[in-house]
Amino acid sequence: MLDEFLSRAISGGMHTDLYHPDAAYVAWRTRRIGITTFDLYTRRAPCDGAFLLVAGLEFALDFIREFQYEEKGLRYLTQIRDYDPNFVDYLRHIRFTGDVLAMPEGTVAFPGEPLIRVTAPFIEGLLIEAGLLQAINTSTWVATKAARTVLAANGRRVSEFAFRRAAAPFTVARSAYIGGCASTSFVAAAERFRIPATGTIPHALVQLFPDETEAFMAVAETYNRYTVLLDTYDVTKAISKVIKVAHDVEERLGHHLAAVRLDSGDLDAASRHVRHALDAANLYRTRIIASGDLDEFSIQTLVRADAPIDGFGVGTSLGVATASSTNPGGLGGVYKAVHYVEEDGTSTPLIKLAENKTTWPGRKEVYRIGAFDHDVVQLEGEQPPSGSKRLLRPVILSGSVVSGSSPPLSEVREFAQQNLSELPEQYRHLSPTTEYPVVPSAFLERLRSMAMDAHQPGATSTI
Incomplete structure (x- = not known):
């Protein structure tokens, strides 16, 4: 492994918060194991700035590729939790089999847009959350x-x-x-x-x-x-x-x-x-x-x-993750479920409702228009905007890392510096007064509105 938090002394499956295997156990018992899409993103830029510089993807890919539970870790889990032995055996054999789309390392990105999109059976996508956030949060904060x-x-x-x-x-x-x-x-x-x-x-x-x-x-x-x-x-x-x-x-x-x-x-x-x-x-x-x-x-x-x-x-x-008096240290990246497909094929966009933290449901793509004119977040399947560049690239397909997803560090650095050199001056300021425009598509806005309405008290409609 490339870093301290992925020490070979501890199996990848143990690099998680306890509530992840606990939640996985509930999902396993109730057969809520359909294909789920998760978005990793941040709600604000580090240090009161306007942008973030994506880093840590190589660590994240290594973590996902080697994710598994070893016997020592499973023995510990059975000491602290009364899991069904069949669930423990399920964990023993679990590997990541899903797809991951990600912005390449060195990409200049902005709050509110997915940096990584994971689509996998629910338990697989859930169990990699903490390790994925650790890899991306720390690296992206320092790079920025x-x-x-x-x-x-x-x-x-x-x-x-x-x-x-x-x-x-x-x-x-x-x-x-x-x-x-x-x-x-x-x-x-x-x-x-x-x-x-x-x-x-x-x-x-x-x-x-x-x-x-x-x-x-x-x-x-x-x-x-x-x-x-x-x-x-x-x-x-x-x-x-x-x-x-x-x-x-x-x-x-x-x-x-x-x-x-x-x-x-x-x-x-x-x-x-x-x-x-x-x-x-x-x-x-x-x-x-x-x-x-x-x-x-x-x-x-x-x-x-x-x-x-x-x-x-x-x-x-x-x-040390120090930032400013108004913006706590660290990136603050989050990982949210946004779409779920039942085993029978029934598809449901997922939304979390909270003041200033309501999520955007659905499987999404991110496109950059021109040289940092604005970014568009839209639903998968929508026609890409004219003159746009797709920012999310496949890095894992069916559990296998896509060739070229981890370029040499010298190339990542060169790509990052090229991105930064193109960033308009108003977004390079240490304390910018202008936010970079990240624009949701009309279809995405409509889906979000419908999802919010469906969760209002007394609502009977479904999406």
């Missing part, structure tokens, strides 16, 4: 956060430094790379996903030496292109020492001071002082890297102030 951060940097390099804070560091490194981060500090993720690795030096190494000059000299003599950390004690004194070391080592060994890093304090003021000192010493090629609890908003402030910072290292804000 990274994209926002890179957009805020406005062409300045952003590196992901989240390993020490991240609950799912492999997911974070991979998703941040899709979102536009240029590199990761996490060595295992860099190796696994072929992401460029990056690093400077820690404060501890500087503290190890009796004097900063000795520490800087040790680093400079060790590496032919090196980066040093300036704020262990005093930035003003440190940059003077670094400049002397840089000239000495370049003359003796030909080693070059590639960058200096600032990790605390007033980054705007410190970067201006450091840039002035470097330029005065003819070290024009030496870059300034800033880090220290940065996010897209603080980076945007530094960029708009024209702080002479060449790149940013971002950790906590990517590794």
